[in-house]
Amino acid sequence: MKCVTPASPIHERLRLELQRRIVSGEWAPGDRVPSEASLREEFGVSRGPVRQALAALRTAGLISGGQGRQAVVLDGAVPQPFDAFLSFTEWTRATGRTPGQRTVELARRPADAIAAGRLDCEPGDPVVQVLRVRTADGVVTMLERATFIWEAGRLLLDQDLDSASIFDTLRGHGLHFVRARHEIDAIGADATDAAHLGVPVGSPLLRERRVSYTPDGRAVEAADDRYLPGLTSFLIENSSHNPVPLTRGAAS
Amino acid sequence: MKCVTPASPIHERLRLELQRRIVSGEWAPGDRVPSEASLREEFGVSRGPVRQALAALRTAGLISGGQGRQAVVLDGAVPQPFDAFLSFTEWTRATGRTPGQRTVELARRPADAIAAGRLDCEPGDPVVQVLRVRTADGVVTMLERATFIWEAGRLLLDQDLDSASIFDTLRGHGLHFVRARHEIDAIGADATDAAHLGVPVGSPLLRERRVSYTPDGRAVEAADDRYLPGLTSFLIENSSHNPVPLTRGAAS
DNA sequence: CAAGTGAAGTTGTATAGATAAGTGGCGCCG
């Protein structure tokens, strides 16, 4: 009899098991994580996968560690899966709330220079733009401006975007995302933001601009999401040992 | 004859060499990275270090890759060292600008409940608070509110903060930071922000709240930095393959 | 000419063993 997820490699299953023990409280913050040798023996695997699993937990900020120093459980935030960063729907569900949406606009139009640059296509190429108000538990949270290349966007034109998740739709057509680049800054609300988010023009919004890529490196979606302040924030763990691809730069 | 940095392990030196080839343009975006076997032969090392170096470049967003698919150079942003995220001075210099500062306030006072919670100490414990306006090439960029536990803050009381970097000072006393937690959101300027940044009350600011930790896990600095919009943004690379400790959550 | 096949190349994963380097604790000695 086969397991339900026979494809997942050993180190991944190991990481999930250890993560479960941490978030379930079985291993409390401050406890010492068993040594690599113990884990090797307990799970009957080689040292490689054990180290991979521990390294993943360390970059996630769940445990500490260092040469000669046994790892200790930290009181970090629970890590979110990659999908939770691409899809408002996934994120809202992952945090135990109910996502909602109201589509303001869904249009096919030629790409302007900015969108073309971000999506790595030619200005004038057809793209699909979506403007949606997103809610969590009925509370207006964010205004989403998303631009898709034609190959992906055309799949959305005949969809009821008020009831389906865009990412579920694209996934159903075999379009997966494996990489994304996020740029976060603050901006004053413009007339459109103000009208749909119910705030005065110029009031502060948290902006996340994102470009999502498929496995073969093509940019498929460029988003400009604007969050109402006080409801949402971004959390990043950082360490000299396991650097994360985080950059503070000049605004573009 | 010994190399200047004989301590750095092979995979690290390998990563730096490959990174140099990428940022120098020797390998242009779109080029295919040599296969692991080629690199193994060229540098005369085993496959392990090669894979570690490539993995580091992948999490930094410099190259792509996947099972069976040869890696390709991406047009990513140059990664910043860990220190550039703790010190405005380091960051400004790393981006080729000249840092400046004007200290508004430097005071010892008892910790309030919020600071105590973030620094993991008792309310009423003495802490040192610094309020500084930071400039880059003479342009007002950010208002920095930093709170230090007494052990670190007392080292700053007799310093001329307008000329020295706080982190250089602390480093000189053996206080190193190896881990930090950043929370990023947007907020309207309060009266203090408005006065020192030269904007109206309520205008949008990008806020970064940060707690920095020493190797033994003690919180030493809690900062609340507020950036003028349009000058600064945060960039994060994200992939399903190499997840980063990034969380989108409810604002605290 | 299009579609399917298969081989070669490449990356992902796992195992085993060896050495280096750092931590922590224990006991010895002053």
Next chain:
DNA sequence: CGGCGCCACTTATCTATACAACTTCACTTG
């Protein structure tokens, strides 16, 4: 009783090998 040094334990790094899974491309075949 305090300080110092030694030693067991743990983690970091590197090597070598093997197999699995995937991509790509040339080639065959209908």
